[in-house]
Each structure stands twice: as C-alpha cells, then as structure tokens.
Amino acid sequence: MKISAFKPQEIIISPSILAADFANLAPEVKSAYEADAQFLHLDVMDGQFVPNISFGPGVISKLKPHSKALFDAHLMICHPQNYIEEFAKSGCDHVTFHIESDCNAQEVIDQIHSHGMSAGLTLKPGTPIESILPYVDKVEMVLIMTVEPGFGGQSFMHDMVERISIVRKLADEINPNLHIQVDGGINKETSKIVREAGANVLVAGTAFFRHPEGMSTAKIDLSS
Template sequence: MNILSPSILAADFKNLGHQIADVDKAGAQYLHIDVMDGVFVPSISFGMPVIESIRSATDMVFDVHLMITDPIRYIEEFAKIGSDIITFHQEATDDPQAVIDKIHSFGKRAGISIKPDTPVSVLAPYLDKVEMILVMTVEPGFGGQKLIPKTLDKIREVRAMLNEKNLSTDIQVDGGISKDNVKTVIDAGANVIVAGSAVFKGNAGDNAAELLKILGN
C-alpha cells in the first residue's frame, strides 16, 4: 500500500489546524513533521510544543523526522507527546541500534534515514530492525528543493536489499516530490511519500487528493 505523508514544513502556520484537517479529510494517512536543530542541518524548525499542540487535531499517524544531533537524548519526549513513527539519521549518531531500541522501548515504530551522499550499505545492519527506511531525495534542512536524480538509484538499491532478505520494510522518500515525479519514485521502490510544497502550496485538500489518486489510493 502506498502512503501519503504531507509535510507540515510547507504549511501555512497561521492556518495549520485547518490545513491538517483538509489533508486528513482527503485521505492522507500520515502527517510528516520535520524537527531540525540548526546543528545537524542548518535550519531550525519546530519541536515538542508544536507537535503536542496539534496531536489533538487529528488521528493521523504522526511521522516525526528528527534531523538532530545525538537523537537518543530526546526519544522519550517525542514518544510521550504523540509521535507514532520516529525516524532519525544514521549520520547523527554513533550507535544507531541504541536509538532504534530506545524508540521501540516506548512502543513506537522506528525509521532510519540517510542523506543523498551516504551509501546505502550503512543500512545493512538495520534492515530487519526498523519499520521504515527514509531515503532523502534532497539535502536535508530546507523545503522546496528539487529531487536529486541519483537518489532514485538509492531507492532501487534499498528495495533490492530488502527483497533479498524478504523484508516488507517501508521505504519513505522525502524531498522535491511533485505530482510530476511521484510515479517515478514509486516505480523505484518507495511506498511512503513525503510531500510538502506539492500539498500545501494551494488547496491542501485538493492537492492531497490528487497525489493519492496518482498513488493508487
């Protein structure tokens, strides 16, 4: 099943509650929440108070993407405020397995992410330890970028690695996804699609519905 995860990084924050309701009504299954610390990535986004404040606005799966250094420090807090999936970067920790174990200890699904220049081989030890792998299709830290074409090969590599082990682990893609290229990333092997500007620039509900139709939902 293909899943749409609209990224609120591109939302209009003065109308955030309404826009969340619009994408929820359209049928989007996840809500992607980018947490940036200004250290692991140059930008600073939002953190726990925002997530906690919108948790009561929807029953959508909160797909929280931690772009922060040493993520294990904050797993408990993000779990307690309503995250359902917590994804961290392989590059941000010296002990990915410890982070995975910490996420699972709170009954949450774990995801591991890599940047465009990180080889997929670093994921090999964790393929059967996580519920989702996030292949960044842009450099993390800023919205509105164009998809980097070489990342399509990374998606194919990850899917081949999973197929070889007969694993059904989700592959998420994040960055530069549009109505024009979403079919391409699906064909490459992704099944969880993060879309920011493609959803929230314009009528969020209509855009989400159109993307879901392309995804076959």
C-alpha cells in the first residue's frame, strides 16, 4: 500500500502497537485492520536515541501477513541510514525518522524513496520547528510529537499544537499532498484539537487498543 492512495483531507487512524497485547500481536493487528484502521504505527526504539527498547524488522516482517494496513514505521534510533533497507524488506510502506538522528536528513529521505517507501520526518518537542521546514516539500509526511518520544500513555502537550498549524500552512503553499501526523496523548478530545489545527493522521495507542467498547468504537471516536 502507498501513502499516495490517501488524500491529506482524509482523517486516518494509525494505531500504535505499543499499546497492543504483545502476547497476541498478530490477532491484535488483524483486529485493528478489521476495525477500519488504515495505517498501523510501528514505534521502533533502540534504547539509545530514546530511553526505551521496542522491536525491529524481525517482528514487523512477522506481522505483515496479518494486516493489509499501511505499515507506518517511526524510527526512534540513532543511525536510521544503517537500517532503511532492512525495514523495506520487513514490509514497511512508510518510514519516518528524526531530524535529531545522527545522519544526513536528505540522504536518508532519498534512501527511503529508493526502496519504494514514502518518507516522513519528525522532531522532539524541544527541537525548534525550523529544523524540519526545509524538508516539507521533500517528504510525504511530517510527524508532530505531542509527547516526549519513547513511552506510550503520556499526557498530551497542548503547546505543540501550534507546530501543526505552522506545517499545515507551509504545506498548503509548497506541498499540498503532505500528510501531517500527530503522535502522543491522542484520544477523543485531543483528536478534535489536532484535526482543527490541520493534522490528518492520528496515532493512537491506549485510546485505540484499550478502548472499553472495542476498536471499532475507538475508530469512530477518534475520527469524528
């Protein structure tokens, strides 16, 4: 699946498997797709770039046969340039990496594209938004973090909303097809806030996988 199949006016839910039942990942990702989650968010952490360790291409490749969703990888790793090919082979359709990573951002974007994947760029809440603005017309998605990356279940940082509006305005001028993704503390209430600011791809972990009324209701709550 290609991100170009989706319009930036569409509201897309990308459930983060960090909140899924790791003892039953395959059934969980299958159920997420059946609940009409178009993307599946894969938080990859190396224990160095952020203080947590999650999973890598091996796990992703095992999950790929269980979902037809777009595999949306968020690399929170120090040297993304060393692993792009492996994530392509694992079945990722899209790769987002951090501007703070130890790499040449344009070279990594080109590398991602060379493997047939769409590229995204993101930054930590404390990094100036100006650092990613030169690449808004070079990528298919910009991810705005509304928590500090590394752990799920954190509270939404309202002061990050302005970043969404800044990127949306710039995208409207130079890259109208850009998707703006938001990750961190997304629930029924905050989803409205970020959508009004211009975001269209919403990463939700706890609010999706652990919704008391099930994933289908979570999808409705987050996108309406």
